[in-house]
Amino acid sequence: xxPSINTNNTGTxxxxxxxxxxxxxxxxxxxxxxxxxxxxxxxxxxxxxxxxNNGDSITLAPGTYLGPVxxxxxxxxxxxxxxxxxxxxxxxxxxxxxxADDAKLKGLNIQQDNGGEAAAIRVEADxxxxxxxxxxxxxxxxxxxxxxxxxxxxxxxRWFTPKGAASGTRGNxxxxxxxQGTNIRANEISYLRDGIYLENSRNTKVDQNRLxxxxxxxxxxxxxxxxxxNNIGExxxxxxxxxxxxxxxxxxNSFRKQSQNVHSQGILLYDVSTSSIVNNLxxxxxxxxxxxxxxxxxxxxxLVLRNYIGIQFEGAGGNQFQRNGFIANVIxxxxxxxxxNQMNGNYWDSFEGLDITGDGISDLPYAINPFYQQxxxxxxxxxxxxxxxxxTFLSDMYTNGKAQWSTDPTPLMQLQLDKATQxxxxxxxxxxxxxxxxxxxxxxxTIIYMGVLRL
Amino acid sequence: MKKWFALLLLMIxxxxxxxxxxxxxxxxxxxxxxxxxxxxxMQVKDDAFATQLITKEGKNYKFDDIGCMNEWKKKNGTENIxxxxxxxxxxxxxxxxxxxSYVYDETLRTPMAYGVIxxxxxxxxxxxxxxxxxxxxxTASNLSSHDWKQNTDMMNMDMNGGDSHMDExxxxxxxxxxxxxxMDKR
Numbered sequence: 325x326x327p328s329i330n331t332n333n334t335g336t337x338x339x340x341x342x343x344x345x346x347x348x349x350x351x352x353x354x355x356x357x358x359x360x361x362x363x364x365x366x367x368x369x370x371x372x373x374x375x376x377n378n379g380d381s382i383t384l385a386p387g388t389y390l391g392p393v394x395x396x397x398x399x400x401x402x403x404x405x406x407x408x409x410x411x412x413x414x415x416x417x418x419x420x421x422x423x424a425d426d427a428k429l430k431g432l433n434i435q436q437d438n439g440g441e442a443a444a445i446r447v448e449a450d451x452x453x454x455x456x457x458x459x460x461x462x463x464x465x466x467x468x469x470x471x472x473x474x475x476x477x478x479x480x481x482r483w484f485t486p487k488g489a490a491s492g493t494r495g496n497x498x499x500x501x502x503x504q505g506t507n508i509r510a511n512e513i514s515y516l517r518d519g520i521y522l523e524n525s526r527n528t529k530v531d532q533n534r535l536x537x538x539x540x541x542x543x544x545x546x547x548x549x550x551x552x553x554n555n556i557g558e559x560x561x562x563x564x565x566x567x568x569x570x571x572x573x574x575x576x577n578s579f580r581k582q583s584q585n586v587h588s589q590g591i592l593l594y595d596v597s598t599s600s601i602v603n604n605l606x607x608x609x610x611x612x613x614x615x616x617x618x619x620x621x622x623x624x625x626x627l628v629l630r631n632y633i634g635i636q637f638e639g640a641g642g643n644q645f646q647r648n649g650f651i652a653n654v655i656x657x658x659x660x661x662x663x664x665n666q667m668n669g670n671y672w673d674s675f676e677g678l679d680i681t682g683d684g685i686s687d688l689p690y691a692i693n694p695f696y697q698q699x700x701x702x703x704x705x706x707x708x709x710x711x712x713x714x715x716t717f718l719s720d721m722y723t724n725g726k727a728q729w730s731t732d733p734t735p736l737m738q739l740q741l742d743k744a745t746q747x748x749x750x751x752x753x754x755x756x757x758x759x760x761x762x763x764x765x766x767x768x769x770t771i772i773y774m775g776v777l778r779l
Numbered sequence: 780m781k782k783w784f785a786l787l788l789l790m791i792x793x794x795x796x797x798x799x800x801x802x803x804x805x806x807x808x809x810x811x812x813x814x815x816x817x818x819x820x821m822q823v824k825d826d827a828f829a830t831q832l833i834t835k836e837g838k839n840y841k842f843d844d845i846g847c848m849n850e851w852k853k854k855n856g857t858e859n860i861x862x863x864x865x866x867x868x869x870x871x872x873x874x875x876x877x878x879x880s881y882v883y884d885e886t887l888r889t890p891m892a893y894g895v896i897x898x899x900x901x902x903x904x905x906x907x908x909x910x911x912x913x914x915x916x917x918t919a920s921n922l923s924s925h926d927w928k929q930n931t932d933m934m935n936m937d938m939n940g941g942d943s944h945m946d947e948x949x950x951x952x953x954x955x956x957x958x959x960x961x962m963d964k965r
Contacts, residue, residue, distance in 0.1 A: 523892075524931060539822065546892065546931035567819065568892075568931060587815045587822075594819055616820065 366390045369409060373399065384432070391434075392416035397424050403432035405456065411444075412437040412486075418446040418467075428453040436461040437486040440493065443467040444481075447474060447503075460484050464495030465516065468503040468525075476508045483515040496521040497538070500528065508533065518543040519560070522550065530555060540565040541579070544572075552577065561585045563606070565592050572599040582609040583632070589614045590631065593640075596621060606631060612653065615640040615662075628653060636697075637662035637730060645732075646670065649739045658697040659730035667732045671739035679737050690732040695722040804833040804862035806873040809841060818847040819891055827871050827896070828889050832863040845881075846893025849927055865897035868907065872899060877919045880904045884914040885930045892929045895922070 369389040376382055378397045386406035392413060395401070403409075409432055411419035419436045420429065427449065436444040439462035445454060450472045457479040459465050465481035468474060481497045497513035499521045500506060506525065512534045513519040519535035521543045522528055528550040534557075535541035541557035543565045544550065551573040557563040563579025566572060579590040590606030593599075596618040604626045606612040612631035613623070615638070622644040628634040634653035638660055645667040650656045656672050669685070677686025696719055700706050709715045809831075814823040817840045823829050830848045831841045836859070842848040845865055852860070863876035879897045882904050887894040898904045901916065908914040917925060 546929075561822070565821070567821070568929065586813055587820070592820055614820070 369393045391419040394421045395427050398426045400428040402430045405431045408433040410435050417442040420445045422447045423449050425449045426451045431456045433458045439463045447471040462486050465497040468500045471503045473505040479511045481513045500525040522547045562589045567594045570597050574601045576603045578605040580607040593618045657692045659692040660694045660697050662730050668734045670732050671736040684737050686735045690735040692730045693719050695719045806864040807839050814841050816843040816847050818850045827866045827868045830865045833861045834859050835861045844889050844891035844893050845895050846891050867899040868896050874899045881917040882914040
């Protein structure tokens, strides 16, 4: 046995050596760009910036550069996607600090090894543009402080744990404080704490961002007059956390699959007034839309699919709530302490309506029974009795103050899905039908031919 | 006789133990994965801003900001509260609400922007104010007359003083630059 292993070993060794040799032969040919920089030589970026004049445009040659840098002139720095800036110097909390108005940073890869409060980019100037950046950070991504009218577009921001370091606390992807009129567009942010955190920053536009695996995808506090539109969030604890705002537009967003945490929500509205929440899709979340202490808002044409609780109102009054669709939620709606809401023309799929007049509107009203909600707020353990016969019976018995319940007097019999959501709702039905028929056919054959024999 | 004695001993010890476990309101540790603020629904971070109260029924409510706890008291009243706890800003130790000392300034950043921070003693309060250059000292009884205004508008704040709280990492030259900018604006 032993000699045979020996020969085997020499055989594999020979092959290995051959492979290694061929690798060496191939190396210069295949890695042309790397060979220009054989020992990853690191160039310090700061002298390049210091040497430039106001208004210059710098295109960085491909390679690795060393941070930290301070951009204090009106420069355009373009890395064309192949320049990487490293910041592993532990004392430097900010990899790129921008303090000059109209500075532009494009196509740069930035790696920030410092965690905690450390940011990859910190902007303290107005009209700064950050585009096509790829940021890996152990702390925060892009931080704006007293920086107005900036543009943050097409960036990729991710969190990572530096090699050999314990994973620290995750920072926010894009973090604005006291910065007005910023345009945040088409960024992709994942694995951080809050994807986009806005505080005291008015007239901010958050559009078409993709946000995954975060705590709160979009977290806004005190940002009157801002708009959050067409964003996609998945696998976060909460999609949009909108707090303490007026005149905000939340439209066309899609927040899905947020059910991992016991407090997961699609959209949470707390202390929100005179805002409009329209055309959003919330699907597969623990709570679809959670509205608290909010008044005089418009909620229209939202599609609430497959959530545990579709919509939950708490102390929300005076809101317009129309033409929303509720499909396949375990509990469609909860409402406590929410009066004077204009609720009409919504579609509730579990509701057994009756349309005598044939106008597509049910002649029976849809009322949200607050009994279960009140019970579990007092003692959360009563959730064990969810849908138990006793609970259903008691809920049906409970009619106390029915006039004050949140009620939809004109629920729709059929939901007219708009084009955007139609594909999602009906897609793949043909295939399911076919597979179902096939299964039925197979089972019938089995029963006919085998079922009797087995007896 | 011996049996009776043993039984008596057991009864006494049970009684004593029950007395020990009487009305005592212990603070619970913050679990960031599941704890959310009862008022604003935000995650309660295990930081110096977290507060909690325990009702006489033994129910525990956690808050991400002392301002939210105040909201709860406004809504539910204070008669039913067994104990309220806040944290020391420096070492995050739980301290009783009434024994703590507080600093308020509108430029201090807290999770819900109420701008009130708690300390275990007056000395550390004063040290904090000295370090920050802003803030007024409040006691627990002062807080009941405090207006609890959330700072939602930082437009006219003084940049030099206020920003330093969250941005301790700013190096010397940044701060110098910051004040330069301030000079330019004037």
